[in-house]
Amino acid sequence: MVSINERRADIRKSDSISPGRGGDYLKIGFIGAGKVGVSLGMHILNCSQDETTNVIGYYDKSSSAAREAADLTKTKQYSNLMQLAEDSEMIFVTVSDDAISSVWENLKELPIEEKFVCHCSGSLTSATFSGINQYDAYGYSIHPLFAVSDKLTSYKKLKQAIFTIEGEQSNLHIVTEFIKKLGNDVVQIREEDKVRYHAAAVFGSNFVVGLADISIRMMMDCGFSYSEALRALTPLMSENMNRVLQAGSEASLTGPVERNDVQTVKKHKKALNEEERELYEVLSRHLVSIAKRKNKDKDYSEMEEIFK
The missing domain is CATH 3.40.50.720 (NAD(P)-binding Rossmann-like Domain)
Structure with missing residues (x-):
């Protein structure tokens, strides 16, 4: 033996x-x-x-x-x-x-x-x-x-x-x-580091599912069927995720926070319910930090004030 x-x-x-x-x-x-x-x-x-x-x-x-x-x-x-x-x-x-x-x-x-x-x-x-x-x-x-x-x-x-x-x-x-x-x-x-590592995995996996579900439900509030919402969001989400995985978060960031569109962000906040608005603000604060790294010459101070 x-x-x-x-x-x-x-x-x-x-x-x-x-x-x-x-x-x-x-x-x-x-x-x-x-x-x-x-x-x-x-x-x-x-x-x-x-x-x-x-x-x-x-x-x-x-x-x-x-x-x-x-x-x-x-x-x-x-x-x-x-x-x-x-x-x-x-x-x-x-x-x-x-x-x-x-x-x-x-x-x-x-x-x-x-x-x-x-x-x-x-x-x-x-x-x-x-x-x-x-x-x-x-x-x-x-x-x-x-x-x-x-x-x-x-x-x-x-x-x-x-x-x-x-x-x-x-x-x-x-x-x-x-x-x-x-x-x-x-x-x-x-x-x-084990617990923090696992929390990082939750952000990259489970929270993505949660955010997708919120997006689908909001689309349905606007008249989309569930299947229509899925079809509409699929190319947007797939392209965005692929871009993040290939090029990183800074190169992938687009949208009103990145382009410093304060008025659109204010309108978004008014259109959301309390739970949606709370999540929108938490995530947007982090998007501002990414945008500042990406666009070092832009002044995001007014955008930051919105989320204080």
């Missing part, structure tokens, strides 16, 4: 990775068979290029969820947490954030020596696995910066995602290399 340290050496030395289908490989087990667990498992199986890496199966408190995940990934359904822990060398705890600690309380009583224990929370750190060092295991938070919305299809685009990693330092390079060999870029993040 090859030891885990020898397997780690294999991973470090491997120039190419493809999914293992037998023999000596890094055995990866999942606790939690929801969207994230299934998507990550499928991603590993489809994108791994290392013959020393393989997903072995899923455990979930819902046996039907574990069975579905095992069927989708053609791996094993585990009905016993102890057995999964014994069989795995890397364990992903892919449950909801508020359940990770309780899973850890059970997991730490099992044989986890020399194993990698990971969760995929965006906001929680590896410290969630409290006292993991005393169990001679290695704790990590590994977060794909990606909106996993469907367990059947999201894995197909996971290769586009950047993964952030935080955790035990001495073996961090091994986990980093494991993710890189899936074809993903990796950014190592400090424990103290």
Whole structure:
């Protein structure tokens, strides 16, 4: 039997990775068979290029969820947490954030020596696995910066995602290399930055959905049907987002704030309800700061006064 340290050496030395289908490989087990667990498992199986890496199966408190995940990934359904822990060398705890600690309380009583224990929370750190060092295991938070919305299809685009990693330092390079060999870029993040990083992701993802919904509802107030509003906004939103991603926020900014159109902004404020106006003002204050960086010769003092 090859030891885990020898397997780690294999991973470090491997120039190419493809999914293992037998023999000596890094055995990866999942606790939690929801969207994230299934998507990550499928991603590993489809994108791994290392013959020393393989997903072995899923455990979930819902046996039907574990069975579905095992069927989708053609791996094993585990009905016993102890057995999964014994069989795995890397364990992903892919449950909801508020359940990770309780899973850890059970997991730490099992044989986890020399194993990698990971969760995929965006906001929680590896410290969630409290006292993991005393169990001679290695704790990590590994977060794909990606909106996993469907367990059947999201894995197909996971290769586009950047993964952030935080955790035990001495073996961090091994986990980093494991993710890189899936074809993903990796950014190592400090424990103290994790919550701010996750909040940044909320601004770039969830808030975009919220703003789109407000825009659609306002269009509907003006007589558009829902589908008409979507069609009308699609080229505007798509072009704007593509421009931001390609050229940055300063080069992409247009509109009344950027061109210093004070009168139009005042009219906008009068046309909005209280909640819309509050959001409009908060966002516009930030747009002014972008506009000032973009147009250093323009005087935005009157515009700034509107939002004080």
